[in-house]
Amino acid sequence: MLKIASRDRTILMRVVWGALLAMLCAGPAAAQVSEGPSASGVIGQVFETIRPVTEAGLHGFFQLLDNQPIAFVLLALAIGTLIGKFSFKTISLGSTAGTLLVGVVLSMIAQAAYGITYAIPGILSSFMLLLFMYALGLKVGPQFFSGLRKGGLAFVGIGVIVWSLNWVICYFGAKLVGLAPGYATGLISGSYTITAILGVGQSALASGAYVPPAGTSVEQVGANMAAAYAISYVLSTVFTILLIRYLPRIFGYDAKAEAKLAEAQFSGGATDPVPGAPGALVMGFSPYDLRAFAVTHKDFVGQKLSQLAIDFPQVPIIQVVRDGEVLDLSGDLMLTKDDIITVRGDVHDLIHTDGGLIGPESDVSLARRIPLVVADIHVGKHKHAGKSLAELGQVMPGGVTVQALFRAGNELPLGPKIEVQFSDVLRLTGPDAAIKVMAKQLGGQAILATMKSEVLYLALAMLAGYLVGIVTVTISGIPFSLGTSAGVIMAGVGVSYFRSRNPNFGGPVNEGARSFLQDFGLNAFVAVLSANVGPKVISALSGDTLLWLALIGVAGALIPPLVAFYVGIKVFGLNAIISDGASTGARNSTPSLNAIMEESQSSVAAIPYPVSYALTTVLALIGGYFSMILT
Missing domain, CATH: 3.30.70.1450 (Regulator of K+ conductance, C-terminal domain)
Incomplete structure (x- = not known):
């Protein structure tokens, strides 16, 4: 091997650096020596890209975020997540509220200081939200129907309370302080964070169901709706996240302890996760x-x-x-x-x-x-029906043991006399080869833990939920639809529900991948939303009505879930986390759902969420329409 002395090595390095500097200083002429792009050409292109930003300073930085919206989303995610981790006396914003605030501040500075209006295509935020909803549905699906049986009426009652109080506060609040036509509908839409309410308000204007008073144009009423929506949307989103996150603590409940109680309640006493659920194959x-x-x-x-x-x-x-x-x-x-x-x-x-x-x-x-593995196996041969676990154990390959037994998605107690039926699911542990032999004997497939995600089922299920969500039925001029978010979360619920009965349905989904879709999907949605809402807030920051819009919007957003939560725990006797989840769904606040799940370190709050969410989505659209025609 060739050895180079220290002194010679120093001289060699100087020669190399000198050659590089000569190439950089040679300019375009030197680039003609070789056919491919030279180092100086590549470096020159990099500096040509960066130079407009460095020369223009902050203006160039905000212009870069406008030209590259993905950079805006990633920056808001990074800074917002960092801010969300800081806590003051155990109170913190969380990643979702942090991302929203950072995005709104960035977009407001760009608009106010440099006249740059960010407008990121809504398809990006919509798709990210749908990924979140589907991933969430996968996690709570098996418990969803149990939640309906145990608290369906209470969830409906909480939804009606939140919707009716919101409508009364926003409509009569605007009327009491003398706000112009359009503001009440915008307040309902913004404080409820349902943009579609603006659509039904515009529909009432376009159809002639509401005619503006003399001296007020249809365009002015529309502008009033947009201004009220922008102000109340941002404020209500941030404050609702904080309220929902700490509602149990406000009333003296420990969120983590309540979540554990709720998990035990809705699991029916089961100790093992159902097939397809997170942690099932651990x-x-x-x-x-x-x-x-x-x-x-x-x-x-x-x-x-x-x-x-x-x-x-x-x-x-x-x-x-x-x-x-x-x-x-x-x-x-x-x-x-x-x-x-x-x-x-x-x-x-x-x-x-x-x-x-x-x-x-x-x-x-x-x-x-x-190596020992855990596998879920669907019993697919009738010849095993009626056999006890003791009898079945005699034909098992060496080292295979039964960890859990499920029937119709419910865990059964283990015992030597418990009989196995066709379509049951056995959770077995043992050597990999022995597990596969046992799966063949049972007439099923060994579903093992995997690092892969089933993209085919994800795409088909999300597509089905999306198509169901866009189906619209118009009654008396009011368009009704389930909504794509509700459609997709129900698709996730359906997939996980059927998988709990037969793990072959869709195959396993890696929990890390599912959790990433849930967290990244929601926060990316909020980042895009903040970019598009910020400029509207700037346009609404003028006039004497600003204070009233803020006060009424925040009151309409916070008072209803506060009252509904109290009714849930005191009147309906709900667990604090379940009542919080139902109130969150009734408020249609998906970011707040993520906040209470972070606080309680459990997803159990999502069980009642789809029920109250779907109900109040329909009621809010009806209420928005009537708030316009009754103005």
Whole structure:
């Protein structure tokens, strides 16, 4: 190998740097020497891109964000998430509210200081929101229908309370202080964060259902709606996130403790997640363990594995190592002296299966290097119907144990006399090869934990939910629809519901991927939303009505869920987190749902959310229409 002295190495580095500087200083002429782009040409192009920004200072920076909207979204996400982590006396904004604030401030500065109006295509924010809703539906689906059975009427009552109070506060508040036509409808739309209410208000104007008074044009009424919407939307979004996040604490409840109680309540006493749910295929605590022994006892030497399986059914042999090699167990192998056997069984039984029975315990890594997996298997053969777990255990390959049994999405208690039925789902643990053999015998497929996500089912389910959501029925001039958000979350609920009954449906979804879709989808949606709302806030920051718009909008956003939460826990007897989730859905505040899930460290608040959300979406559209024609 060629060695270079320190002094020579220094001289060589100087020569190399000198050559590079010469290339940079040579200009375009030097670039003609080679056919491809030179280093100076590439570096020059980079500086040509950056120079307008550096020369224009902050103006160039905000112009860059306008030209590159993706950069705006990522910057708002980064800074907003960082701000959301800071807390003051255990109170923090959270990533969603932080992202919204950063995005609004950036867009307002760009508009006020440099006349730059950000307008990011709405399709980006809509798609991000749909990803969030679908991912959320996947997580809460199995509990959703249980929630309907246990608290459906209460969820409907909470929805009606929030909607009616919001309408009364915004409509009569605007009327009381003498706001011009259009402001009441805009306040309802903004404080409820339902943009479609502006659409039904415009529909009332266009159809002639509402005729503006003399001296007021249709355009002016529309501008009033937009101004009230912009002011109340931003303020109500931020303050509602904070209110919903800390509602349990305001009334003296511990959010985490209440969430655990709610999870136990809606799980029906189950201890294992249903098939397809997060954590379903995680190897948790197990009374079963692997141990290896060297065969020295005379009762084992010369014995065949089939006979030992009969003599010691509680401690099956799953691997044999002889002379440093793992033997094939497909035949009826006979043990010899000094073989190392690996067994898997209940720790209690293994403790008593010591060297006195088999031989000394071995620490040979080859004997203990057996990967164990968890798999959900759908029982697809009728011949196993009616067999007890004790009977079924006799045909299981060595080392496979039953961790849980599910029927119609419900966990059943384990016991030797519990009978397995066709279409049940068995959660088995054991060596990978043995699990696959057992799956074949049961007539199903071993669904194992995976790092992949099922894109096909995601796309088809989201498409179906989206198409259902856009179906619109017009009654008396008022357009009604489920809405794409509600349609997609119900698609996620449906997929997870059917998967809990048959894990073959859609295959497993990696929890990390699902969680990423949920968190990134919502915050990216908020970042885009903030860019487009900020300029509207600037245009509304004038006139004597600004203070009234802020006060009425915030009151219409906060008082209804506050009252509904109290009614939920005191009148309907709901768990605090469930009441909070129902109030959040009734307020149509998806970012707030994320906030209470962060605070409680649980997704259980999302169980009542779709019920009250769908109901109040319809009621809010009706109320928005009448707020316009009654002005």
